[in-house]
Amino acid sequence: MKANAPTSSRILVIDDEQSIQKAYRTILCRAAGGSDALDAMDAALFGKTPQTPATTPTATFEVDAASQGREGVSLLNKALAEGRPYSMAFVDMRMPPGWDGTQTVEQLWKADPNLDVVICTAYSDHPWDDIAQRLGQTHRLLLLRKPFDAAEVWQLANSLSQKRLAETNAVAARQALELSHARLQLEVEARRTVEGQLKYDSLTSLPNRLLINERIERCIERSKRDAAFKYAVLFLDLDNFKSINDTLGHAMGDYLLVEVGKRLEGSLRSLDSAMRVGGDIPARLGGDEFVLLLDDVNSADEVRVIAQRLQRTIAQPTVMAGHQVAVNVSIGFVLGCPEHLVPDDLLRDADAALYQAKETGKGQVCEYDETIRQKVLSERRLSNDLKSAISLSQLRVLYQPIVSLESGLIESVEALVRWDHPELGTLGPALFIPVAEETGVIHELGLWVMRESCQQLRIWHERFPAHKSLCVSVNVSTKQLAVAGLADAIARIIRDTGLPGECLNIEITESAFIDNIEAVCKQLASIREMGVGLHLDDFGTGYSSLSSFHTLPIDAVKIDRSFVSGMGLDGRVANIVNAIQTMASNRRVKVIAEGIETIEQLAQLQALGCSSGQGYYMSRPVDAVAVQALLKENERTLTDSTPKWPRANAA
Numbered sequence: 001m002k003a004n005a006p007t008s009s010r011i012l013v014i015d016d017e018q019s020i021q022k023a024y025r026t027i028l029c030r031a032a033g034g035s036d037a038l039d040a041m042d043a044a045l046f047g048k049t050p051q052t053p054a055t056t057p058t059a060t061f062e063v064d065a066a067s068q069g070r071e072g073v074s075l076l077n078k079a080l081a082e083g084r085p086y087s088m089a090f091v092d093m094r095m096p097p098g099w100d101g102t103q104t105v106e107q108l109w110k111a112d113p114n115l116d117v118v119i120c121t122a123y124s125d126h127p128w129d130d131i132a133q134r135l136g137q138t139h140r141l142l143l144l145r146k147p148f149d150a151a152e153v154w155q156l157a158n159s160l161s162q163k164r165l166a167e168t169n170a171v172a173a174r175q176a177l178e179l180s181h182a183r184l185q186l187e188v189e190a191r192r193t194v195e196g197q198l199k200y201d202s203l204t205s206l207p208n209r210l211l212i213n214e215r216i217e218r219c220i221e222r223s224k225r226d227a228a229f230k231y232a233v234l235f236l237d238l239d240n241f242k243s244i245n246d247t248l249g250h251a252m253g254d255y256l257l258v259e260v261g262k263r264l265e266g267s268l269r270s271l272d273s274a275m276r277v278g279g280d281i282p283a284r285l286g287g288d289e290f291v292l293l294l295d296d297v298n299s300a301d302e303v304r305v306i307a308q309r310l311q312r313t314i315a316q317p318t319v320m321a322g323h324q325v326a327v328n329v330s331i332g333f334v335l336g337c338p339e340h341l342v343p344d345d346l347l348r349d350a351d352a353a354l355y356q357a358k359e360t361g362k363g364q365v366c367e368y369d370e371t372i373r374q375k376v377l378s379e380r381r382l383s384n385d386l387k388s389a390i391s392l393s394q395l396r397v398l399y400q401p402i403v404s405l406e407s408g409l410i411e412s413v414e415a416l417v418r419w420d421h422p423e424l425g426t427l428g429p430a431l432f433i434p435v436a437e438e439t440g441v442i443h444e445l446g447l448w449v450m451r452e453s454c455q456q457l458r459i460w461h462e463r464f465p466a467h468k469s470l471c472v473s474v475n476v477s478t479k480q481l482a483v484a485g486l487a488d489a490i491a492r493i494i495r496d497t498g499l500p501g502e503c504l505n506i507e508i509t510e511s512a513f514i515d516n517i518e519a520v521c522k523q524l525a526s527i528r529e530m531g532v533g534l535h536l537d538d539f540g541t542g543y544s545s546l547s548s549f550h551t552l553p554i555d556a557v558k559i560d561r562s563f564v565s566g567m568g569l570d571g572r573v574a575n576i577v578n579a580i581q582t583m584a585s586n587r588r589v590k591v592i593a594e595g596i597e598t599i600e601q602l603a604q605l606q607a608l609g610c611s612s613g614q615g616y617y618m619s620r621p622v623d624a625v626a627v628q629a630l631l632k633e634n635e636r637t638l639t640d641s642t643p644k645w646p647r648a649n650a651a
Contacts, residue, residue, distance in 0.1 A: 008060040008061060008062050009060075009061050009062070009087040009088075009157070009161035009164070009165070010061075010062045010063075010064065010079065010084060010085070010086045010087055011024070011028055011061050011062065011063045011064070011086065011087060011088060011089070011090070011157055011161075012064055012065075012066070012072060012075060012076060012079075012086040012088070012089040012090070013025075013063060013064070013065040013066070013089070013090045014065075014066045014067075014068070014069060014071075014072035014089065014090070014091045014092060014095070014104060015065070015067070015090070015091075015092040015095070015120070016067045016068065016092065016094075016095040016096070017092075018067075020092070021065040021067075024063055024065070024090060024153065025063045025065070027150045027153045027154055028061040028063050028153070028154065028157055029060075029061060029062075029063055061157055061161070064079075064086075067095070068095055068098040068099070069091075069095060069098050069099030069100075069101075069103060069104030069107060070098060070099065070107075072089070072091070072104060072108065073104070073107045073108060073111060076089075076108055076111050076112060076115070077111055080111065080112060080317075080323055080324050080325070080326075081324075081325070081326045082240075082243065083243060083244045083247050083248055083320075083325045084243075084247055085112060085115075085164075085323045086112075086115060087116075087157075087160060087161035087164040087165070088115065088116040088117065088118065088156075088157065088160035088161060088164065089108060089115060089116070089117050089118070090117075090118050090120055090144070090153075090156075091104050091105055091108075091117055091118070091119055091120065092120050092121070093119060093120065093121035093122075093131075094121070101119055101120075101121065101131075102131060102134045102135055105117050105119070105135055105141070106135065109140070112323060112324075113140075114140070114164070114167065114322055114323065115140065116140050116141075116142070116160040116163065116164065117140060117141055117142070118142045118143070118144050118156050118160070119131060119141065119142070119143050119144065120144045120146060120148065121143070121144075121145070121146060122145065122146045128143055131143070142156065142160075144156065167322055168322050168323075171322040172248070172249070172251070172252060172320075172322075175251075175252070175255055175320065176251045176252075176255075179251065179254065179255050179258065182258065183203070186205045198210060199211035199214075201261075201283075201284040203254055203257060203258060203284070204257060204258050204260075204261035204262075204284050205261070206261045206264075206265070206282055206283055206284045206290075207281055207282070207283040207284075208283060208284065208285070209283065209285050209286075211281075211283065212281065212283035212285075212291055212293060212343075213343040213344075215281055215293050215295075216233065216293055216343035216346055216347075217342075217343055219231040219293065219295060219336060220336065220340060220341070220342070220343070223336055223338070224338075229296065230296070230297050230298065230299075230335060230336065231293065231294060231295050231296065231297060231335075231336045232293075232294040232297050232300075232303045232333050232334065232335050232336065233291065233292070233293055233294075233333065233334055233336070233346040233347065233349075233350045234291065234292040234293075234294065234303070234307060234310075234331055234332070234333040234350060235289070235290075235291055235331070235332045235333070235347070235350035235351050235353065235354040236264075236289070236290040236291070236292065236310070236329050236330070236331050236354075237288060237289055237290075237329065237330050237354055237358070238256075238260065238288040238314075238327050238328075238329055239327065239328040239329065239330055239358075239362040239363060240327065240328075240362075241253065241256075241287075241288040241327065244256060244325065244327070248320060248325075252320050255320060256318060256320065256325065256327065257284070257288065259318050260290070260314055260327075260329075261282065261284060261290070263313050263314055263316075264282040264290060264292065264310065264313075264314075265282060266313075267309065267310050267313045268280045268281075268282060268292070280292065280293060280294050280295055281293050281295075291347065291350070292310075294306065297335075300333075300335055300367055303333050303335070303367075304333075304365055304367070307331045307333060307365045308365060310329070310331070311328065311329055311331065311363065311365070314327065314328075314329045315327070315328055315329070315363075328362055328363035329363070330354060330357045330358050330362055330363060330364055330365075331354065331357060331364075331365045331366070332350050332351065332352065332353025332354030332355065332356065332357050332365075332366050332367075332368065333350055333353060333365070333366075333367055333368065334346055334349040334350045334353060334367070334368035335367075335368075349368040349372075349373075350368060352368060352372050352373075352375075352376050353366045353367060353368035353372055354366070356372050356375075379435055382431070382432055382435045383435050383438070383439045383441075385421065386419075386432055386435060386436055386439070386441050386445075387439070387441055389419055389421075390444065390445065390448055394419055394420050394421065394422070395417055395418070395419055395420075395445070395448065395449075396417070396418050396420065396623070397415050397416070397417055397418075397449055397452050397453055397456070397624075398415075398416045398417075398418055398621035398622060398623055399413040399414065399415060399416070399453075399456075399472075399621060399622060399623075399624065399627050400413060400414045400416060400614050400619060400620065400621040400622070401413050401614060401618055401619045401627070401630060402414060402473070402592060402612055402613070402614045403612065403613065403614065403618050403619075404611065404612060405593075405602065405605055405606050405610055405611060405612060405613050406606075406611065407637070408618075408637070409634050409637060410467075410470070410630060410631065410634050411470070411471070411612055412470060412471035412472060412473055412505065413457075413470070413471075413472055413473070413627060414472075414473040414474075414475075414507070414614065414621075415449055415450075415452075415453040415472055415473065415474045415475075416429065416475075416621045417429055417445070417449050419431075419432055433477070436477075437477055437478075437479045440479075442477045442479045442480060443479070443480050443483050443486075446474075446475075446476060446477055446480045447489055447493065449474060449475075450474045450490065450493055450504075451493050451496075451497065453472045453474055454472065454493055454494065454497040454499045454504060455497050456472075456624050457470065457471075457472045457499060457503060457504075458497050458498055458499050460627070460628070460631060461499075461503075463628070463631075464628075464631045464632075464635065466634075466635050467631055467634065467635075469503070470503065470631075471502075471503045471504065471505055471533070472503065472504060472505070473505040473506070473507050473535060474504070474505070474506055474507065475506075475507045475508075475537065476506045476507065476508050478508075478509070478511055481508065481520050481523055481524075482519075484523075486523060486527070487523055487526035487527050487530075490504075490506075490527055490530065490532065491530060494530060494532075500531065501530035501531030501532050502531040502532075502533070504532045504533070505532065505533035505534070505535050505555070505556070506527065506532060506533070506534060506535070507535045507536075507537040507558070508524075508534070508535075508536065508537060509536070509537050509538050510536065510538075510539075521552070521553070524553060525553065528553060533555040533556065534552075534553060534554050534555050534556075535554070535555065535556040535557070535558060535592070536552065536554045536556070536557045536558065537558050538558065538560045538594075539557040539558055539559055539560060539580065554589055555589065555590060556589060556590035556591070556592055557580065557584055557589060557590075557591055557592070558592045558593075558594050559577060559580060559591060559592070559593045559594060559610075560594060560595075561594045561595025561615070562595075563576060563577055564577075564593050564594060564595045564596060564601055564605070564615070565595060565597070565601070567601065567604050567605075574604065574608070577593075577605075577608055577610070578608050581608050581609050581610055585609070590611065590612065591610050591611060591612070592612045592613060592614065593605050593610050593612070593613035593614075593615075594613070594614060594615065595614075595615045595616075596613045596614065596615030596616075596617045596618065597615050597616045597617050598617060599617065601615075601617070602617060
């Protein structure tokens with residue numbers, strides 16, 4: 001788990017009445033003590049403030065709800081596959097027309113025998129003796145009579161969650177002890193020579209990079225002597241392995257890696273006897289990355305069949321910490337050819353194929369081919385060219401106005417970088433920012449954009465005195481936030497340009513907080529001390545949007561363009577935008593809508609109370625000269641006191 005993250009228990013509710021589901025959420029999600037902001041949001045969304053228990057417990061709960069038994073079992077299976085099991089479940093006895101409560105509990109226990117269940121029923125519906133006769137006398141089953149009160153529900157949820165946690169910890173401790181014993185056995189049985197110890201992975205006892213490189217070199221040399229000889233290198237990476245480490249701990253992550261290593265070895269031995277004979281060996285490079293060398297293959301089709309068989313083997317659930325965990329694997333592979341002169345050539349190409357497999361979708365198999373080769377070469381070329389783009393003055397900054405949806409006046413501008421490549425033409429950030437992040441050029445590039453933007457804004461302040469409050473927003477990459485000196489660099493830019501810190505906003509995405517939220521928040525705190533604003537970009541598409549309102553020191557959120565474009569197509573999207581607007585207002589956080597392209601979208605956002613926005617309907621990204629023309633028009637509007645557009649009707 002991340003540092004300083006609050007512990008929470010997952011609760012499953014299965015009841016066909018939406019009002020009952022809402023009651024559970026009201027009791028359990030508010031058990032930790034609500035906030036004025038959330039109370040206001042509930043009042044806005046539900047028309048009343050639900051009652052909470054008189055006590056203020058410290059436990060927190062995450063509630064998932066299903067209306068029928070089959071749906072509840074699906075949620076349970078998904079939670080188990082993600083490695084985040086439910087602590088307990090509340091199950092209604094009567095849920096027409098599907099399964100009743102007893103049928104539902106039977107299916108839940110098939111998926112997770114350790115799940116504690118509370119049956120909710122009126123005595124007249126199903127007597128306890130009938131339920132016990134059907135499901136058996138077990139400590140995993142309790143009864144809650146309707147109508148129930150908040151204290152009963154919370155006490156059951158808290159007690160059973162603590163019970164599940166204690167059971168899980170006991171199983172984890174036992175498995176950790178077994179893992180420790182297994183490691184000791186592996187150490188005793190491992191190669192006793194110094195050379196052997198250097199060539200084998202200490203965790204899984206598989207060959208490491210040193211040994212697999214030796215074996216690949218042998219294949220390269222053999223292919224030079226025998227043109228008919230074919231071999232392949234496969235690069236494997238476990239999908240969502242980080243979430244297992246975060247939720248179950250690194251000891252359980254190591255346990256899973258050892259299990260994967262065993263399955264790889266077992267699968268290859270089976271293949272040797274059933275399909276082909278070859279000197280195949282698996283290796284672990286580190287983390288959750290594995291490599292397979294297939295010695296003496298016939299074709300790429302054969303390699304693909306082997307890879308898919310390995311995927312099925314690895315995907316078999318593993319029992320960990322008292323519940324089943326299933327993990328998928330993505331695989332990239334390359335067939336050896338005369339162009340591969342050293343092992344790193346093959347590992348590089350197999351890794352590129354793996355990257356393509358993950359882009360296509362998790363759990364895929366991808367072969368390195370000419371398309372991937374050209375893509376890699378293009379990225380390398382961009383990487384080399386980008387390193388000199390700043391010194392050669394090939395980069396320029398465009399600005400997209402952010403305007404008031406009430407008056408149409410420009411409030412601020414967002415700085416957007418473009419690269420005028422001498423051969424490829426004008427490139428947008430989507431084409432070269434990922435390359436800049438991968439090569440480390442992003443820090444220099446980002447600071448250049450910030451300095452250029454601050455200098456330009458300072459000029460506008462002097463030329464247009466009526467716009468002294470005009471601000472500029474600059475995107476800051478996750479990679480930039482990882483650099484310890486970012487706050488000092490921003491301070492130098494503000495000092496050198498003479499721009500007030502309050503006129504600079506930095507835009508970040510929620511992904512910046514995934515790996516090291518403590519360090520990132522410390523960095524942001526130093527930046528905000530200068531008066532610099534913090535805007536959360538692409539809001540609603542990230543990892544923890546709701547929690548961002550309560551944990552991050554944000555001044556504004558930018559609603560992602562996908563929500564704005566979807567409002568007219570799906571009423572639920574408009575409801576989401578409305579909920580974001582309500583919560584933001586309660587926290588006094590500004591809301592900026594992105595991607596406004598039509599008058600209809602503008603009207604909807606105005607009706608929802610959204611105060612600011614940007615998009616092609618107002619202005620495309622333009623150069624500094626065009627912005628000056630827009631600011632002059634703004635001055636005329638200010639003089640005339642006439643809004644740029646009339647207030648759109650709420651209807």
